[in-house]
Amino acid sequence: MLNLVIFGAPGSGKGTQSERLISEYGLLHISTGDVLRDHIKRGTELGVTARQYIDKGQLVPDGLIIDILAQVLDDNKERACEGVIFDGFPRTIPQAQALERLLGERGTKVHAVVGLEVDEQELIDRLVKRGKESGRSDDNEATIRKRLEVYHNQTSPLREFYQERGLYKAIHGVGTIDDIFADIKRALAAIEA
């Protein structure tokens, strides 16, 4: 069983590399961003609340997102037992502490954190480019800049949080998708055994 966190700034390739990791390791993919966008699409009460934050590039409050994550884990108990890739969660120290608790209660833990490291200009270029096609409401230049600011202030401290626990695997996230994935596999080979 392998529980991974895929970590990095907006546009660093978390979703892209998650797809590869899912097929390689047979993991359950939990992207909190995807869960929230699904609620928005379905017009649920949670979706209406989440949209107010997402469209401004701000984080949805910790309490709300932690409850959502616990619910997704409970709804997918059997698959979660085989290992999970957490994409876009945790994003704050309280979320990381909650993840330790939620996995601990289920008799497991985070085995590794894959940190995709990409320079700021490349992140902006990727997201602006995607914004022209994706229709994602937060892929416009003003919101992209806000998302990056929020990442630096609230999320990047998690790098140290996981380094202290010996879990952080730094990956250079620029280059071809295949080359980056090969680096990730190499970094995970040691803990896979």
Ligand code: AP5
């Ligand atoms: P979320 O959905 O998690 O978005 P994000 O972190 O802003 O990141 P993206 O999904 O845009 O990027 P990614 O790293 O997945 O990269 P991707 O593979 O798509 O969160 C959205 C919002 O939801 C947040 O702002 C917040 O409001 C809310 N939210 C979500 N989780 C939350 C939480 N835990 N707490 C509070 N709020 C939360 O790639 C990006 C682009 O680059 C794509 O076009 C891709 O094709 C391209 N690309 C990928 N790899 C490469 C490569 N190697 N070379 C060139 N291009 C590449």
Ligand code: MG
């Ligand atoms: Mg994503």
